[in-house]
Amino acid sequence: MLTQHHRLYFTPHNPWQFAGRMMIQTPDGRIFAKYPPGMGLLAAMLRLLGGAKAMYLVDPICTVLACLVSFFLFRQALGNFMSLMGVIWLACNPVTLTYANDANSHGAALCFTVIGFWALLSWWRRGGSLRAAIAGLSLGFCTWIRYTEFLWILPLMVVLLMQCRTQRRPLREYALAIGGFCLPVGILAGIQWLSFGAPWKTGYSFCKEQTGFSWHYFIGDPAGLPPRQGNWQTVMEQFSNLGLFLLFPLAIVGMIRLFFSHAKFALVLACWVVPSAVVYMFYYWAPTNVDTTGYLRFFLDIFPALILIALWMLDLAMGRDRVITAITVGVLTLLGAGYNLYTMSPRLLQAFGSKLTLSSITQTVESTVPKGSVVFGDEQLCNYLNAIGGYHLYSINLFDPGAFKFFQGEIDVPGPHGLQVARARTYRNLVGYKDSAGQWQPLPFYRLRLQEIKRVDAALAKGRKVVFVLRTRELRQYVPIEPRELTTRTIATIDAQGPGNSMHPLWMAWFKPTGRLVRRWQRLQARQNLVDQWAIVQISPAHPGGRKVQTSAVTK
Numbered sequence: 381m382l383t384q385h386h387r388l389y390f391t392p393h394n395p396w397q398f399a400g401r402m403m404i405q406t407p408d409g410r411i412f413a414k415y416p417p418g419m420g421l422l423a424a425m426l427r428l429l430g431g432a433k434a435m436y437l438v439d440p441i442c443t444v445l446a447c448l449v450s451f452f453l454f455r456q457a458l459g460n461f462m463s464l465m466g467v468i469w470l471a472c473n474p475v476t477l478t479y480a481n482d483a484n485s486h487g488a489a490l491c492f493t494v495i496g497f498w499a500l501l502s503w504w505r506r507g508g509s510l511r512a513a514i515a516g517l518s519l520g521f522c523t524w525i526r527y528t529e530f531l532w533i534l535p536l537m538v539v540l541l542m543q544c545r546t547q548r549r550p551l552r553e554y555a556l557a558i559g560g561f562c563l564p565v566g567i568l569a570g571i572q573w574l575s576f577g578a579p580w581k582t583g584y585s586f587c588k589e590q591t592g593f594s595w596h597y598f599i600g601d602p603a604g605l606p607p608r609q610g611n612w613q614t615v616m617e618q619f620s621n622l623g624l625f626l627l628f629p630l631a632i633v634g635m636i637r638l639f640f641s642h643a644k645f646a647l648v649l650a651c652w653v654v655p656s657a658v659v660y661m662f663y664y665w666a667p668t669n670v671d672t673t674g675y676l677r678f679f680l681d682i683f684p685a686l687i688l689i690a691l692w693m694l695d696l697a698m699g700r701d702r703v704i705t706a707i708t709v710g711v712l713t714l715l716g717a718g719y720n721l722y723t724m725s726p727r728l729l730q731a732f733g734s735k736l737t738l739s740s741i742t743q744t745v746e747s748t749v750p751k752g753s754v755v756f757g758d759e760q761l762c763n764y765l766n767a768i769g770g771y772h773l774y775s776i777n778l779f780d781p782g783a784f785k786f787f788q789g790e791i792d793v794p795g796p797h798g799l800q801v802a803r804a805r806t807y808r809n810l811v812g813y814k815d816s817a818g819q820w821q822p823l824p825f826y827r828l829r830l831q832e833i834k835r836v837d838a839a840l841a842k843g844r845k846v847v848f849v850l851r852t853r854e855l856r857q858y859v860p861i862e863p864r865e866l867t868t869r870t871i872a873t874i875d876a877q878g879p880g881n882s883m884h885p886l887w888m889a890w891f892k893p894t895g896r897l898v899r900r901w902q903r904l905q906a907r908q909n910l911v912d913q914w915a916i917v918q919i920s921p922a923h924p925g926g927r928k929v930q931t932s933a934v935t936k
Contacts, residue, residue, distance in 0.1 A: 384769045388417055388575065395806055396835060398762045398773035404586040404800045412575055414583025414800075416568060418524025419485045423767075432768045439487030443480035446491040447471045450684050453498040454691070456505065457645065461706060462691050465713045469687045472717035474622050474724050475680045478673045481735070483767075486677050489525040492518045493681045496532065497652065503557070504539050504648075512553040516560020522681075523565050527582055528659055529681065535651040536561060542644055592664040592796030609668045611661040614675060617668075622723075623676045624686055626716040631686040634693030641696075649689060653682045664796045737876045738764050741914055745771075745849060748872050748916060753845035754835070756858070761849060772839070776850065776858045779832045784811045784822035833860045836919055846919040847871070851912050859917055869918050876912040 389410040392399060399405070404414045413420065422442075423435040430437070450470050454463035470476060479486040496518030503511035519536055522529035540554060569579035576582065584590040600610030619628045635653070638646035660666075660678040667674050691709070698705035742764050749755065751770035755762075762773045777783060790797065790804035811828065812820045823831075839846045848859045852873070859868060 398775045404583045442491035443487040446494045449494045456501040466687050472720045475673045475676045485525050486680050492522045507549050512557040513560050516557040520561035520564040531655045535648050586800045588796040593662040598662045611666045627690040630690035630693045634689040649685050652685045754839040757849040779828045848917045852915050867922050872916040874914040
């Protein structure tokens with residue numbers, strides 16, 4: 381939207397038009413993303429430089445840069461060898477690996493957090509206007525990526541206050557640090573004011589997620605229906621088993637021990653770690669599966685601090701013998717990083733195959749379907765095509781018989797949840813009707829199909845090309861077939877991509893077809909039946925003279 385329409389919202393042409401679940405609709409009909417605009421801004425900048433595909437480089441570039449700068453961050457308290465081990469721990473962390481290539485906000489947030497805290501700690505030690513400005517701007521810009529990173533104001537203020545009392549710097553350095561933080565935060569507050577009516581109101585408020593924090597989520601409810609595990613327990617389990625395997629106990633002990641050796645430094649790190657961790661332990665969304673990184677991603681920005689503390693504690697415990705320290709830390713890093721890579725490889729391979737399939741489909745759509753056409757596809761594909769822009773999109777999920785039950789369930793859920801209730805109600809009204817008793821009921825399948833045909837008719841009447849992009853097994857269910865009125869023609873087919881069957885040359889050069897990881901992928905693929913074929917089917921009028929749009933047939 382930024383590069384094509386130069387704004388942060390769009391207004392749908394009709395209520396059936398696709399808008400992702402992470403979008404919210406204001407009372408005046410405008411649709412915004414509920415997350416802050418920083419990630420979109422970074423993607424727009426890369427798009428201007430390298431086209432639509434370059435948008436997906438934001439997280440890979442930011443993650444690599446975060447790992448690079450983390451070495452200098454760790455050097456503020458550790459030696460070269462321990463700092464290098466810290467980089468390995470951060471780079472091989474399951475959460476880092478998962479979101480380094482996920483077109484999500486976490487890689488970018490990690491990057492600017494690491495840069496900001498490196499500059500802040502470096503300015504604390506050495507001073508300098510440039511370091512002060514980088515610290516303030518980087519930490520402030522983090523709020524453009526994730527709202528909760530406003531908490532970085534706490535360690536920033538602690539450093540500034542301690543610096544005032546111990547070793548005064550020129551006033552311009554304090555002004556640069558504070559002003560650098562306040563500038564992006566102030567601009568963001570202005571954007572929120574114009575978009576949502578108040579500087580403190582975010583898109584998450586429309587889903588009650590902005591206030592989705594409660595003591596109830598922290599302590600859990602074992603007697604509830606269903607029973608809910610406390611978030612504090614979830615954090616402990618997931619950090620120990622997946623997030624910071626082997627390091628988490630050292631980080632906890634090290635945080636306490638650091639206060640006895642370097643109280644001021646410990647206070648700064650505590651202000652970095654504790655508020656952010658506590659906030660998300662009170663958050664409503666916390667899946668308890670120990671094998672998922674979904675909840676741990678909220679804590680990724682504090683991982684560098686925890687890794688630094690754990691390695692400092694390990695270095696302290698090893699004593700002055702550098703050889704023993706190097707061997708011990710090296711073996712521990714080998715075990716921890718190796719375990720992380722081993723456990724994450726199948727998941728990363730599966731994600732790689734899924735993304736490769738979507739990339740192939742998107743490229744085929746761009747080469748065969750002109751911009752301005754109407755495209756029907758599933759939600760994931762619509763999200764990809766929506767990022768590219770230029771197409772009128774409709775999600776086939778909205779025309780599925782199960783859509784009514786889903787949206788009705790979203791309306792009935794009390795408290796915070798991912799999909800905006802107002803949007804869920806709008807969609808429920810589209811795919812349902814009120815019976816004689818005033819109760820909402822789902823539309824019969826044939827009426828959903830008629831609604832779909834109406835969208836097709838309207839597009840054809842305007843001279844637009846209409847295509848369905850679906851798995852071949854879904855064509856009969858979703859593609860309208862009216863032999864007397866409409867014709868269908870398959871204009872392209874795409875095989876599902878993945879390391880097990882269709883591999884990129886660079887991937888082939890690194891992992892041979894007989895490699896262990898590829899065999900693991902093939903076994904996983906066989907178990908989950910991931911091999912599939914997609915088709916692009918064009919819908920056209922059966923007669924050259926065109927088709928008269930039927931509107932009365934779909935009247936409720």
